[in-house]
Amino acid sequence: SASRKKKQQKNTHNNIDPPPPRRMFLSRSSSGLSLSRRAVRSFTSGRxxxxxxxxxxxxxxxxxxxxxxxxxxxxxxxxxxxxxxxxxxxxxxxxxxxxxxxxxxxxxxxxxxxxxxxxxxxxxxxxxxxxxxxxxxxxxxxxxxxxxxxxxxxxxxxxxxxxxxxxxxxxxxxxxxxxxxxxxxxxxxxxxxGTLPDTPRDGDAFVPIADRLGKGNPNP
Missing domain, CATH: 3.40.50.450 (Rossmann fold)
Known part of the structure; x- marks a missing residue:
């Protein structure tokens, strides 16, 4: 029935781990350091x-x-x-x-x-x-x-x-x-x-690739 199918879909959805919370990261751009939010995108059905x-x-x-x-x-x-x-x-x-x-x-x-x-x-x-x-x-x-x-x-x-x-x-x-x-x-x-360390290996010298080369990652 439609209700059973809907219930099965709900149960299947519940078996997928919810996405982890967004984390705060420092990013460096031409205007200096700024806070940005990055979502962790690693999903696994179960543990x-x-x-x-x-x-x-x-x-x-x-x-x-x-x-x-x-x-x-x-x-x-x-x-x-x-x-x-x-x-x-x-x-x-x-x-x-x-x-x-x-x-x-x-x-x-x-x-x-x-x-x-x-x-x-x-x-x-x-x-x-x-x-x-x-x-x-x-x-x-x-x-x-x-x-x-x-x-x-x-x-x-x-x-x-x-x-x-x-x-x-x-x-x-x-x-x-x-x-x-x-x-x-x-x-x-x-x-x-999908979690990354809070501090990059290069510390304050780290610059995200989008800030280094521009969005879309054109050839340098």
Whole structure:
């Protein structure tokens, strides 16, 4: 009936998250800074849970920074990672299966065991974050990035600018290249909810593209 159809349409509409509130932004133009309102335009039917795999360097707290940022922003994200205990990842095979006399065999049984987790979680991930540090050569991280790229995963690389040249091919396969963990959190927030940080990375020097080149974005 018409009333039932109308009720079904209403229920379907109610399953769509309402648009987030408009937020205030500072924009710079030739007349100086002015307040403008920008609507966040990211709509999702229901609350999708995103799976983000954190690969790479294990000697700093970058994973904890991302986890805290995700929690603070209340993002629907499940974070996973490899086993970050260096000793356990080295010795797991020998502890469970028994020791090997030769180091290559010792490493092989451990690596095979670790790969079960790594392959499974990367295959399940929506986004793979790969962290490279300056001090250690993260061959495993580079391999994870290649594996994720082969699977067509969205990749975010994270590393200091000083090693950008060495990682240019890896970065070429990434959707986003970040310099610090907070940028990863801000990227996830934008992708998931459409929200942007209150302060641009360039601070007061930031100029919206429409103000720089004019509305309609003509060629410079």
């Amino acid at each position: 999708r849970e995103w799976k983000v795999y954190l690969s790479g360097e294990i000697h700093s707290d970058w994973r904890e920074v991302i986890a805290k940022g995700v929690a603070d922003k209340n993002l629907p994200v499940t974070l996973t990672s490899p086993n970050t205990s260096h000793e356990d990842s080295d010795d797991c095979g020998a502890i469970i299966l028994g020791m090997e006399e030769e180091r290559p065999n010792w490493d092989k049984i451990g690596a095979n065991m670790n790969n079960i987790r790594t392959k499974t979680l990367i295959k399940e991930a929506d986004v793979v974050v790969v962290r490279f540090g300056e001090k250690y050569r993260q061959w495993n991280a580079a391999f994870d990035a290649g594996f994720a790229a082969a699977l067509g995963k969205s990749i975010i690389t994270l590393h200091p600018p000083a090693i950008s040249h060495m990682l240019k091919e890896v970065n070429a396969s990434a959707s986003v290249v970040c310099e610090d963990a907070t940028q990863v959190v801000d990227t996830l927030a934008y992708v998931i909810d």
